[in-house]
Amino acid sequence: MDLKAQSHILGRHFVTKIALNHPYQLLAAAIDSSDTLAFFRLLPNSPPEEVFQGMSKPSGKKSALAWSNDGNHLALGSSNLELWRFDGKKMVPLKTFSEDFVDVKIVAWSPDSISVAYGGLSRKNVIKVKNIESGATRDLKVPLALCSISYDPFGKYLLVLLRNNTLYVYNSSHFVKIREICLSPKGDPHGNVNTVK
Amino acid sequence: MGWSPDFNHLVCPSLDDNKISLALDLCRSTGFKVKQVFLGHVSSISCATFNPNLYEIDGEVSSILAMGDSHGVVSLWRIGSKPCTEPLLIINSCNEYHEVIEDLEWNQQGETLVVNVLKRYINVFTFDKIKFGR
Numbered sequence: 076m077d078l079k080a081q082s083h084i085l086g087r088h089f090v091t092k093i094a095l096n097h098p099y100q101l102l103a104a105a106i107d108s109s110d111t112l113a114f115f116r117l118l119p120n121s122p123p124e125e126v127f128q129g130m131s132k133p134s135g136k137k138s139a140l141a142w143s144n145d146g147n148h149l150a151l152g153s154s155n156l157e158l159w160r161f162d163g164k165k166m167v168p169l170k171t172f173s174e175d176f177v178d179v180k181i182v183a184w185s186p187d188s189i190s191v192a193y194g195g196l197s198r199k200n201v202i203k204v205k206n207i208e209s210g211a212t213r214d215l216k217v218p219l220a221l222c223s224i225s226y227d228p229f230g231k232y233l234l235v236l237l238r239n240n241t242l243y244v245y246n247s248s249h250f251v252k253i254r255e256i257c258l259s260p261k262g263d264p265h266g267n268v269n270t271v272k
Numbered sequence: 273m274g275w276s277p278d279f280n281h282l283v284c285p286s287l288d289d290n291k292i293s294l295a296l297d298l299c300r301s302t303g304f305k306v307k308q309v310f311l312g313h314v315s316s317i318s319c320a321t322f323n324p325n326l327y328e329i330d331g332e333v334s335s336i337l338a339m340g341d342s343h344g345v346v347s348l349w350r351i352g353s354k355p356c357t358e359p360l361l362i363i364n365s366c367n368e369y370h371e372v373i374e375d376l377e378w379n380q381q382g383e384t385l386v387v388n389v390l391k392r393y394i395n396v397f398t399f400d401k402i403k404f405g406r
Contacts, residue, residue: 085386085394093388095377097324102377107391119381123396222287227300228279236273240287244304256304258296259288 085115085123091137098146099161101126105137105151112137112151114166129159129166138180138195143188148207150191152179158191158207172205183224185247192233194221202235215250217243274320276335281307281351283337285317293317295339297351308355315343318373322351325382327405336360336404338385340373346387346397350404363397 089107095117096103102115102123112129139152149166151157156179158169180195192215194202202215202224215233223236226247233247236258244254273284282304285295293313298304310317323336334352347359375388382404387395 085396089391090388090394091374091391093375093377093386093394095379095386097380100379102386104388104394117379117384117386117396119379119383223273223284225273225275225282227282228275234273234282236284236287238287242284242298242304254304256298258284258286 092140094140094142094149096142096146096149096161099163101146101161103140103142103149105140107136112166127165136178138178139182139193141182141184141191143184143191144186145188148184148188148191150182150184150193152182152193152195154178156182156191156193156205169207181221181224183226185226186228186230192224192226194224196220202233204233213250215245274322274337276322276337276351277324277326278335281322281335283310283320283322283339285320285339293341295320310337310339310349312359313339313341313343313345313347315341315345317341319376321376321378323378323382323404324380325404329405334405336382338376338378340376340387342370342372344371344373344389346373346376346385 090104091107092105094103100117102117104113110130113125114127115123116126117123135154137153141150147161149159155171155173157171159166160169178196179193182193184191189208190204190206192202192204200217204213217235219237219239225234230247233245235243240259242256243252245252275282280300282298283295293316295310295317297307299307317339318341320339326333326335332352334350337349337351340346346363348361349356349359371392372390374390377386383399385397
């Protein structure tokens with residue numbers, strides 16, 4: 076198939092993380108070595124344009140960025156977790172959560188856009204799941220350092236990839252571990268990649 | 273990690289890439305068993321994201337997966353009922369090695385792929401989406 080791509084360099088910024096808001100077609104970009112977020116409108120059949128900038132709190136390197144599925148909230152991870160609300164025209168800072176983390180490196184929203192799970196560099200190897208409506212927080216203790224978090228699209232599972240290259244599948248409401256899936260060929264004595272415990 | 277638009281496939285890069293870089297397609301409906309393994313990137317696969325649309329081509333429904341690595345290479349794969357053995361397209365997003373593809377984002381229409389090359393630049397690729405299917 077003759078599939079080709081046209082490329083276009085966007086802006087002049089050095090960026091650490093990006094996240095695309097699908098409902099509003101708005102791309103957020105965390106600028107390196109600054110507390111600035113740049114926002115680009117990404118409309119079909121037209122070149123992307125920078126529409127505004129926002130300033131986060133001075134909190135070090137921006138390591139994680141994620142929009143909620145409804146496009147109304149943005150979570151920004153640095154030395155703390157910042158929540159912003161998009162009012163359709165601009166970003167409004169909501170809350171900052173200073174937790175035990177040295178650096179919040181991973182952020183994932185639940186499919187209903189009500190809860191945000193986050194984690195990062197910490198001695199405690201914990202994932203915090205915060206309900207943004209009630210403010211309630213629950214902790215999920217994991218055995219090793221985190222690499223990635225994802226909710227399944229139905230919100231039933233919370234999937235956590237850890238440093239040992241194993242994917243842990245938790246029930247998202249009770250935090251009960253359902254499965255461990257080794258993603259490494261050598262994790263299985265038979266040499267198969269597909270190891271499900 | 274990236275979820276397919278039919279919510280049945282989770283693609284997860286393996287962290288154990290000392291010998292070979294690979295990503296696994298885990299099938300939700302079979303309890304996250306591995307359906308297929310994607311090979312070919314010569315450096316660590318850093319991100320994987322599905323195009324949000326399903327496409328029909330030659331009577332078969334498929335989805336399009338994009339993966340990025342730490343040498344600035346982006347690959348596109350078609351995921352259908354049959355295992356795919358080679359990518360649809362390979363893009364050298366960067367001019368230099370050791371430029372890490374940190375994030376990949378598809379727009380809602382599935383014709384634009386935004387590539388974040390860590391601390392370098394954002395590259396926006398536009399595809400003729402008819403080539404992906406109907």
